[in-house]
Amino acid sequence: MIKKICCKIKCALIVLFLTGACVFAQDSLSTEENLLKKFQDAENANGRYFFFFDTLNRYNENSAYDWLDAVNIYHNNSYKINDSSAIRQYKLIQSQLYHDIGDYDKSIAITKELYTEINKLDLETKERLLNIMDNAYSKLELYDKQIEIREEKRHLGLTSDVAFYDIYSNLGLHRKAMEDYIVEVKKTISEDDHYGLAEYNNNVGNFLRLDRSAPTAFPYFKKALSYIDLYLIDITEEKTEREVARGNLLKGIIEGNIGKCHVQLKEYEEALPFLEKSIESINENHEGVYSEDVIENTLNLVDCHLQLKNYKLAKEYLDQELRITNVAHIIKKNRLLALYYDMIEDYKNASFYLKKNVKIADSVDLTTPKLKRQQLAAVAEKQMEISRSMINQQKLEMEKTRNELASKDEKMSLVFISLIFTLLGFAGLVFAYLKSIKNQRLIAKQKHIIENSLVEKDSLLKEIHHRVKNNLQMVSSLLSLQTKNTRSKAAIEALEEGKSRVKAMALIHQKLYQNDDLSVIEMQGYIESLINSVQSVYKKGGHNINITIDTEGVELDIDRAIPFGLILNELVSNSFKYAFPDGDENGKIYIHLRKNDDQGYFEYTDNGVGLPEDTDERANSSMGIRLMNRLVNQLQSTLNIDKTVDGVRFWFNFK
Template structure:
């Protein structure tokens, strides 16, 4: 996955003015009718801002207009806007070297102006190009330098810093360091939430979904894609609707749900409309072509793959052109066009070969020739020695052969008798085993499907609770809905673990707890970043009847801890969960070293806290003995039998 949509964030941050820019049609009319050079220049800058990330060709057109305008140099941001537009245009065309030339020009301008915002922004932009060249570690070094300038500097709006978090997340994602990528993405998400930046929230939810998809957590990916899709519809953001539809199509294709994949790919292309110049559109075409292939519609598969190949080739993307040619060859084979299929394979291989270093290929070929030559020389030398030895060996082998034939005949008669006896019983046993195996497989498949559907339904409920909380202006209602969403997701995770596990009756609780508490910690962002997690539950397995109430108890206690326990503590926070099986009973201990629960709440029979009520009620449901204590934080202990 690539977060290509992030590229324009830092470019735009340089030149957005405080007031909302007019619509594109109004800007074009203003440019055509005004006689003022300064107004024309500012209008061209505003048009460039509007087209960044949307239409590369229009972006380049207005950049050229601004570059040749006589009043450009009188505007502080005139030349910067030109450089940004060309950098973005070449980046979208995957011409990274040309893109970075224009970024370097802006770095020089920013240094000359003493502009810390410009320096930081262009460090970020350079890192994005480095990411495009797969130079991820160098990109991260640039980004951390930019972040050091931004954090705590009043010149940088919260959105600017959040955008840098986003790009750092992108770099770690592409290095396959998904956990660190997730941490930075949560940082960005929390800033966007706190400042009600819905457009940026959509991007952040999209990136979270992409990260989960790369981690093969398809259900979490679908959840965040779904939230992003809902917000995109609300904001009528057709580009994000197109991008998210394409990503959901990729997810369904991965799960071999071809009808659903086709629906979302077609939606993606419809949202993109006539704008067929971006890589995202081309990737949607590739996905749709693959769906057609899997459904047996080979003419449509070939048509889609050929269009995608032509677009990749126009952009000079040799790697993707080669990959798509290979897909076309499969389409052509199914259509019976074997000569064309061979030609497509040959073109694909030629392109692939050009991407590899020629010296490496020559060296490998030279080593292969040398190896074959030496091997032949050794074979000839051995043949001379072996000829004399072969004559003696033939005489010895003839004697052994005669003895072996006689022995083999005797053994054959005995083996035939044994085989006839065993074959009759083996046929009966095999038939019975096949019948039992088939019944067991069908039962397991049915149970997995049931758990999968239960989990999907719970995910839908969680999504509805999220959307309702997002619409609510009542803070108490919003908080209750968010807490309900967390409880539903903890139950959904249990059913997910059941259908992912080979044992459909028992959940590996150590794995479940690490994922549950880890997700809860990430959702609190900076509030919980310095809290260390310690989970001990090795070789503990529960069925769904025990796992659900126990998971909800731990969900309540961990949520309360991250929300309240560490607010007055500066570092050194520890949240610990220990679950052990001793003397026929299970012992659960959940503790934190925070500020503790007030005594009047802990010992009240009718607690004002719904979380504490639920904890007590669920402990009773497990028929367990429990107690709370305040000693260097809060400790909850539960003893129960299963």
């Protein structure tokens, strides 16, 4: 009897479960009044076109492939009834869908067809078409084509100028890209445009991160995060749903960049929360769209977990379907898989993925340098062509102005006076012309000789600086070898200090032979490189210190740059070693350098523990202070030291 009752109860539970499942399925179907369904319910092609491009997160419930299947049906039907306007609209939707999937070749193939009929499109549709082509050519690394599209945008009045900075960055010239970006964009952003300021600081920081200058990039990313938070919490200005999503997407990208900086500095624990939040935010606000940021952040997450020995989590991320198309990402994923299998002692699989990378690297090495040179040459030629076009246009405008002025002058001048002066001047002009031809030939010949001599001199100077740098690096290597064979802690410290000073001098000569102008060194870039070099010596400190470098536009010759480099090397090394014994979380260093005509000023401060009370007594026995005093004397000045409540301040004037 009890068994029968139990059986009945089980049957009732099963029926109840199945009924609930059916109800849930019906509820799901009832909520399936989704975006794709609304798209299909639109009255005509025009309605579907505007609905598609005005809809946020259209891939929340249906993937881009589902949308593509639906659009293909409408596109084929438009061909059957020969509706040319609808055909163009559905083609543009198809190109955007292929772009969102990551199939950039297919997207470009469709947009090329539309581009042949661009004159038949309205301005808004032209802008959408050109933006899709611009982005797709960038992903395919066809930068000469990308510039042509940007020229077309300028021609149509959609943009005021043709930008090159992102292309230079894609070609690996991140510093040049940053300099061009700052010049072109900074002046266009107002102080109350929080979104624009966030985007600007994020882009500058990203150029620095790509240039392997993570410590210098951090302040820009922190400012970008502050600005985007201000933008999102600002209730004084009403925002659309699209604008809020755009702000959250940018915040996710900024957090991802911060995480990648931490990975560069091998701060894996600190990187994890930023990378995880970034992936979640980008997926939430850009769902269904192929995103290289998500791929990069995921691969960096894998790297962190492997370094932290979280093998299970690392493998879960590696097993995700990322739809990688970029060769660099494929190589990085294979490297991480090889590292994972090596760590779990599965050497067969580790060897398999390493061999895959070798094959990819071999094929890439054969084509990439030549292709990059061709792309760089094409970009440079395009930039020169655009510059020439702008100069010619200015010349035409000036010529037109001159012609108008000449016409007025002719009316006001007297014919007879002009004729007399013309006759008198003609003989003089002929004589001067003949003489000038002779002089020009002589000048041209001398100029040619001087130019050849200068080129030869520059080449020799660069070679000398290169060899000096190599010799100093050899000295640094010898000091490193001596350090390994020395047991005395004091001796090791002295050798490390000596090695740091040699590196500072080597860096001067490296900057010189890399410069076009061999007479001076740009101090901003040199100081950043020097700080990175010092941080590599003192691995335990310096990464969390907020370093502000205020030397923009200052250039010094080698006689002043070497003493400055050695002085700064001593100051930064002392700050990393002694200024923050309890941790450098709130550490700050400020470096200020100005040069006006014949007068200069240098100042260095930190907010550490400051100098000991017996500094004056120890000055004569301290190698560092004696060295700095002698170097300042070389600059014809005197080193001043101010002990402050928070830290210490070094300063001096120089000529």
